[in-house]
Amino acid sequence: MIFYISALLIIGIGIYALIIKKNLIKIIIGLDLIETGINLLIVSIGYVNGKTAPIFSKDVMNASLMVDPVPQALTLTSIVIGASELALAAAFVVLLYRKYGTLDIRKIRSLRW
Amino acid sequence: MIRKIVYGVFILIIIAAIAIFMSNYKFGVDKMDVGKYYLDNTVPQTGAANVVTSVTLFYRGFDTLGEVTVLFTAALGVAVLYFMGENKRKQKLQESNFVTKIGTRVVFPFILLTGAYIFMHGHLTPGGGFQGGALIATGFLLLYLAYEETSIDRKKFYLVEGLGGLTYVIIGLLGFFMKGSFLANVLPNGTLFDLLSGGIMLPIYIGVGLKVGSELSNIIDDLMCEVKCEEAGGEE
Amino acid sequence: MNFSLLMILLTPIFGGLLAYAGSALHKAVRNIFFLIFLILPFFELYQYANKTIDNFYYLTVLGQSLSLGINALSFMLSLLFSLIFLLAYIFLLFEFDKSEDSDLAILEFSFLEGAVFGVLFARDILSFFIFFEIIALIIFFLIGKGYEESHNAQLKYITWALIGANSMLAAVVFLFFKAGSFGYAEISGYLSTAPTPIVLITFVLFVIGFLIEASIMPLHVWAPITYAEAPDSVSVLLSSVVKKVGLYLFTIFVFSIFGLNLFSKIMPRVFEAPLIMYVLQWIGALTIIIGTFVAIVQEDAKKILAWSSIAQSGYILLGLSLGTPLGVAGGLLHIVNHSIFKGILFFVVGGVIYRTGTKNLSELGGLIKKMPISFISMLLAIIATAGIPPLNGFVSKYLIYEALIQNKEPLLLTIALLGGTGSFMYVYRLIHSIFLGQLPKKYEGVKEVPILMQVPMLVLSLLALLFGVLPGIPMYFVSKAEAFLGFDPIKYTLTGFPEQPGLHALNVPIISAALMGGFVVAALIFYLLPKTRSVHQLDNYYAGEILTEDVKYNYSFGFYSFFDDIIKPFNEWSIDRIYENFVGFVKTVGDYIRRIYTGNLETYVSLGIIILTIFSLIYIIGGVLW
Amino acid sequence: MNIYILIFSYLLLVLTIILSILAIHVKDLLAAVIFMGGGSLLVSLVFLLLQAPDVAMSEAAIGAALTMAIYIVAVKKTEREDNDD
Structure with a gap:
């Protein structure tokens, strides 16, 4: 249960950073926190009390003793995609800084069209 | 301040909604549905010991191809973004100390080796192409941090990356032509716990590992190059 | 050797890819590669003559098998379109000669041909939709390589293509969920028992999509600018292929999937046609009259052709929606004939632009001595456009007129005849402004287009003449197609039509011979009786002044200004506004x-x-x- | 789940949350980034305790190491102080 609660808390902190913070890097950190929280949530959904990792070995050959592999596989994808999204965001931030000389989103107002 | 409180309430509402939703799924209780099928059938169908790998690569291989594509697009995006802007500002990175330099020399080959080990044993032990590739990229990151003058040969990295991606697609197409569906298993499953088992997973993960490693290294190179990429940026 | 339909479809695409790869080696390698792959479909199609195949399954989507098939109608059209693609490709090689992205253009070209085959062979509403959208997308890319305004045209085209696509997609999805299948046959079976509103709504949604591609009147807004600004070879494809694909689908859907019986069952009959077909007849007639009259006052060579193309598709729509064996035969024959003669016109105008660099009629003139072969081709084509024997346009228009008479629709007949006269006006303006009159000084050095570029015009001109004198050749295919659509094919002979209900006997060679005889007599009188003297154009005087070469004395701007004044009030009402x-x-x-x-x-x-x-x-x- | 492991994971989660709050709170962006990386590393340990070694490995290699490197580079190339509010 604590896993759920802390995952939700992490998500909440992330959303808070996303809205309240004015600094672009803080905003990206907020995004990253949301992603981490969601990954934690998904993996903890798949957890089953008293079962082991879904990897067969010479000791563990019984499939009924394993936790759910599907959330883990999904989270694997999610982490990689999160990292690539982050790299892209970081590149944007650096470019914005080059152009405007600031990280404060209140001063970067060219999103209007 | 009022703003913060209002948004705090909003966040609480959102989290409460997720929490109410989650209350349907008790923690630690077995709620497997598809998972059961994968657990029961992984060994006979794929011959891989790591069920997570078999799910990512065998049952949901098409997904992973998409994931690789996303990664590729992100690397491309970073490269494009960097070479679009003018690289005027030069900023010297701090000179690293002696211990880092020597330590990097010692550790770097082992990092590469470990990375390769991880992605080659993806179907047997925890890990796989993404993790191994990331580890390899970390090795290059270390190299960058330790040695000011490091600059990877982008052409070769692009080649490796392309070959890795091509492996994936070609194996998929082989499945399409030989078995009638994209990414069908065309290789024998082998015996469990052997390195050469798991059908197409081993070659795919080797391809993915190489691809991810070179891609993330490229991203790092893009991000690190302020001083160094004058020549790389010049050819653009 | 046995070629499957999928292979025909993939042949040009493979060729395009190979050619694209070959372009790394040498331009000639690329050209020859692709040429071979453009000729191959003829051989592959050969074995499908006189065959109807309905279910060649190739893919499974949503538990439904998608299938390809071929019938007499799509066989005829795929043969015709293969020819036009081949010729347009030859033309394209010259047109994109200097362009950087000619390799890419060829690749897009190959995909376009594959997609056109796809639409022709599709036997289910999903495949046809997908291929149709591929066509729209590739045309969108190809247009952008054209003249200055082409990006504007691109936007207009894609907007309209998307309107059509969404309307068709709505119908496709709706029918799929209602009928539970994509196949034409199953859809047809479902529709025969479906409630009236469903039939009407899906029909209108589909027809909007088709008629946008066929540039019929209220939906034609994209056509003039797109036809005029696209590269010339693409204009040929737009007018001779893409438009006809829209009309092909219209034919298939009206007669084969929805079916006239269904319409007669659910709605009253007006003038021996179901109400909706009667409405379509009027839409076709409006398209004829407005298209023709607007074409007359254009100043841009390609815009004239664009409006003329709109008007001619009005004839096709009018003929098809008559729903009688005669009218459908006329419509189908006009599809073939219009593809041929409008192809010539676009090729000739393209060649003139290739040599002179302008499509503005007031800047051209007097090219007859410089480009005689282009002139002869265009002469044949405009005779065909105006619907005068012995060229092919005459036969199909004659059939449509007779069908209108048979249905006792005097008003529509008047409009169609008026359109015929009008078309003579604009084609005369075209040939006069380009080839006759005074040669501007800057075009002294203009030469005839290269021999390979003459091939497309000449081939099509010969076909136009052949199909005009011996209408039995295209009628062979048309009557088979008509039989496929469920009509009693009209009787025909190699040289014309025997006397039959609703149609008076027609023997084109005799008419042509009489006409030719008249010409010969006139020529004899002209050359033999009074001794005529050939004078130079400038050996003349004009308002008391001696003419010099640098003064333009024949007017080509505002050619039909008297006519322009008449229709100006109506132009204010344009749909574009x-x-x-x-x-x-x-x-x-x-x-x-x-x-x-x-x-x-x-x-x-x-x-x-x-x-x-x-x-x-x-x-x-x-x-x-x- | 073993009671010691459970307590350990509680500890890890509480630490993670504290680190996250610190990460968004501190003014020094470099410090924030390092807190963030530490949080990711702790989360990867939690994944390990949740019997997800694959995910743990990914999170450690990609989420903690690479992401942090990207952050650090971004901070290095922009500015270090978060001087708003």
Whole structure:
């Protein structure tokens, strides 16, 4: 249960950073926190009390003793995609800084069209 | 301040909604549905010991191809973004100390080796192409941090990356032509716990590992190059 | 050797890819590669003559097998389109000669041909839709390589293509969920028992999509600018292939899938046709008259052709929607004939532009001595366009007129005949302004187009002449297609039509011979009786002044200004204006909506969060309530 | 789940949350980034305790190491102080 609660808390902190913070890097950190929280949530959904990792070995050959592999596989994808999204965001931030000389989103107002 | 409180309430509402939703799924209780099928059938169908790998690569291989594509697009995006802007500002990175330099020399080959080990044993032990590739990229990151003058040969990295991606697609197409569906298993499953088992997973993960490693290294190179990429940026 | 339909479809695509790869080696390698792959479809199609195949399954989607098939109609059209693609490709090689992206153009070209085959062979509503959209997309890319305004044209085209696509997609999805299958046969079976509103709505949705591609009147707005600004070889494809694909689908859907019987069952008959077909007849007639009259006052060579093309597709629509064996035969024959003669016109105009660099009629003139072969081709083509024997346009228009007489529709007949006269006016303006009159000084050095570029014009001109004198050749295919559509094919002979109900006997060679005889007599009188003297164009005087070469003395701007004055009040009413007003309205509304976007990142994030909060609240409250 | 492991994971989660709060609170962006990386590393340990070694490995290699490197580079290339509010 604590896993759920802390995952939700992490998500909440992330959303808070996303809205309240004015600094672009803080905003990206907020995004990253949301992603981490969601990954934690998904993996903890798949957890089953008293079962082991879904990897067969010479000791563990019984499939009924394993936790759910599907959330883990999904989270694997999610982490990689999160990292690539982050790299892209970081590149944007650096470019914005080059152009405007600031990280404060209140001063970067060219999103209007 | 009022703003913060209002948004705090909003966040609480959102989290409460997720929490109410989650209350349907008790923690630690077995709620497997598809998972059961994968657990029961992984060994006979794929011959891989790591069920997570078999799910990512065998049952949901098409997904992973998409994931690789996303990664590729992100690397491309970073490269494009960097070479679009003018690289005027030069900023010297701090000179690293002696211990880092020597330590990097010692550790770097082992990092590469470990990375390769991880992605080659993806179907047997925890890990796989993404993790191994990331580890390899970390090795290059270390190299960058330790040695000011490091600059990877982008052409070769692009080649490796392309070959890795091509492996994936070609194996998929082989499945399409030989078995009638994209990414069908065309290789024998082998015996469990052997390195050469798991059908197409081993070659795919080797391809993915190489691809991810070179891609993330490229991203790092893009991000690190302020001083160094004058020549790389010049050819653009 | 046995070629499957899928292989025919893939042949040009493979060829294009190979050619694209070959372009790395040498341009000649690329050209020859692709040429081979453009000729191959003829051989592959050969074995499908006189065959009807309905279910060649190639893919499974949503548990449904998608199938390809071929019938007499699609066989005829795929043969014709293969020929036009081949010729347009030869032309394209010259047109994109200097262009950087000719390799890419060839690749797009190959995909276009594959997609056209796909539409012709499709036997289910999903495949046809997908291939149709591929056509639209590739045409969109190809247009952009054209003249200065082409990007504007691109936008207009894609907007309209998307309107058509969405309307068709709605019908496809709706029918799929109702009938549970994509196949033409199953859809047809479902429709025969479906409630009337469903039949009407899906029919209108489909027909909007087809008629946009065929540029029929209220939906033609994209056509003039697109035809005029696209590269010349693409204009040929637009007018001779893509438009005909739209009309092919119209034919298939009206006669084979929905079926005239179904319409007669659910709606009253007017003038021996179901009400909706009668409406379509009037739409076709309006297209004829407006297209023709607007074409007359154009100043741009390709715009004349564009409007003429719109008018001629009005004839096809009129003939097809008559729904009688005679009318359908006329419509189908006109599809073939129009593809041929409009192809010549676009090729010739393209060649003139290739040599002179302008498509503005007032800058051209007197090229007859410089480009004699282009002149002869265009002469044949305009005779065909005006519907005069012995060229092919005459036969199909004759059939449509006779069908109108048979249905006793004097008003529509008058319009069709008026359109015929009008078309003579604009084609005469075209040939006069380009080839006759005084040669501007800057075009002294203009040469005839290269021999390979003459091939497309000459081949099509010969076909136009052949099909005009011996209408039995195209009628062979047309009557088979008609039989496939469920009509009693009209009787025909190699040289014309025997006397039969509703159709008077016609023997084109005799008419042609009489006409030729008349010409010969006139020529004899002209050359033999009074001794005529050939004088130079400038050996003349004009308002008391001696003419010099640098003064332009024949007028080619405002050629039909008297006529322009007559129709000017009607031009004010143009449909474009309605659309423009609508666009202005949408822009105003959008401008207001835009105010939400303040340009501040916080606003966007808070918008997202607020929406998320609203959804969460709905979820929580909903959970409490239920 | 073993009671010691459970307590350990509680500890890890509480630490993670504290690190996350610190990460968004501190003014020094470099420090924030390092807190963030530490949080990711702890989360990867939690994944390990949740019997997800694959995910743990990914999170450690990609989420903690690479992401942090990207952050550090971004901070290095822009500015280090978060001087708003």
